[in-house]
Ligand SMILES: Nc1ncnc2c1ncn2[C@@H]1O[C@H](COP(=O)(O)OP(=O)(O)OP(=O)(O)O)[C@@H](O)[C@H]1O
């Protein structure tokens with residue numbers, strides 16, 4: 397589904413990401429772990445082309461992503477960040493944002509179903525200003541799912557949440573990945589989270605991939 | 619021409635300089651007052667005042683020579699003013715490549731269009747003695763609007779990088795992701811001009827009106843004409859703010875819809 401080829405990014409003299417080659421298949425969760433400043437976020441941002449690779453590329457279903465229009469690419473490769481960054485307005489308006497960009501109306505039944513899926517039934521008309529951190533992050537996930545992505549990128553999606561909301565978001569991600577068979581890459585600094593969610597784990601250090609393999613083995617050896 | 623110049627360097631010039639000295643003393647007192655509250659503007663105020671005085675003396679001398687020159691000369695003077703205005707406004711955008719040209723186009727689009735329209739409808743005379751002072755008011759306000767809109771737009775973008783990238787990540791057009799910030803930047807740049815219109819006649823009567831009455835125009839006509847000028851100032855500022863932000867918008871994104879204006883970039887380049 398998703399494949400990187402020598403994917404690299406250099407800013408001035410700094411090599412943020414160096415020659416990374418990985419593959420993620422449909423329905424699989426790959427965790428990216430590593431110390432702070434290792435380049436985990438920088439790597440993830442290359443996958444939906446929020447930043448430009450200075451070398452190498454990404455293949456989406458075997459197609460070089462440089463040949464896909466950025467808007468279409470980002471619909472297919474959804475991303476949820478550390479903080480939700482919701483748009484001012486209602487929960488429903490946030491959820492239908494993606495389809496609206498393609499002039500597609502989103503049936504309210506679909507919004508209702510999505511909200512139910514992320515455990516926020518009845519939240520459609522709420523103002524996003526009054527949501528808790530965990531609720532906001534669920535809306536962010538639902539907003540990304542409204543685009544029917546093939547790949548789901550998550551950058552420390554639970555690090556800003558309190559303990560009680562973490563498991564809820566994790567179960568949501570896990571369920572959605574299995575149901576919709578999306579390829580998922582999740583950045584986390586939390587080894588237990590990687591162990592709970594990921595099929596495989598890769599370790600980044602100073603922009604380089606130093607290890608990749610089954611989560612149990614990688615975390616056991618490290 | 620020379621005799622004309624001589625006449626104007628007379629007793630009234632000496633009196634003018636004395637008045638300027640008095641104004642500077644008063645400003646110095648205010649600067650001292652600011653300093654008392656730890657607001658330090660001495661250096662900036664001294665430089666600004668020195669520049670302002672020298673520039674105005676120079677302009678006075680040029681006007682004395684060219685008082686009744688052709689439309690061509692007047693246009694050249696206004697063009698030079700627009701270039702100077704672009705330099706001043708672009709200083710607020712330090713670190714952004716092409717800022718000078720961006721400001722010039724924005725100011726020229728706003729002030730140039732409005733001045734040309736006023737000339738074409740004969741609501742502005744081609745006579746330098748009127749064209750230059752009225753034109754300069756319009757250009758100065760366009761400059762102000764340009765600087766304010768551009769600065770505000772940049773600050774809003776830098777403060778909302780997360781929202782903007784969230785929008786891009788959901789497949790939004792770059793223009794859509796910054797639309798609210800463009801609106802608030804242009805609106806903010808127009809506020810001082812809107813206030814000017816509201817306070818017209820109540821707390822503020824533009825200087826040109828006095829000049830018109832001195833040279834024999836009826837007070838009612840002079841008053842209405844002042845309104846026309848201030849309304850044109852608002853129009854010019856609006857065009858300038860819009861053009862400045864729209865041009866900026868195309869530079870803060872790459873061709874692959876990536877936000878390239880980032881906080882780190884500012885700190886390394888300014
Ligand atoms: N645009 C940039 N220009 C220069 N350096 C950058 C840029 N973006 C990130 N960096 C640097 O690259 C390194 C990797 O950053 P990145 O955010 O990818 O790390 P990370 O692994 O996600 O860290 P964390 O766990 O703290 O989130 C850091 O040292 C960061 O300062």
Ligand SMILES: [Mg+2]
Pocket residue numbers: 436437438
């Ligand atoms: Mg990070």
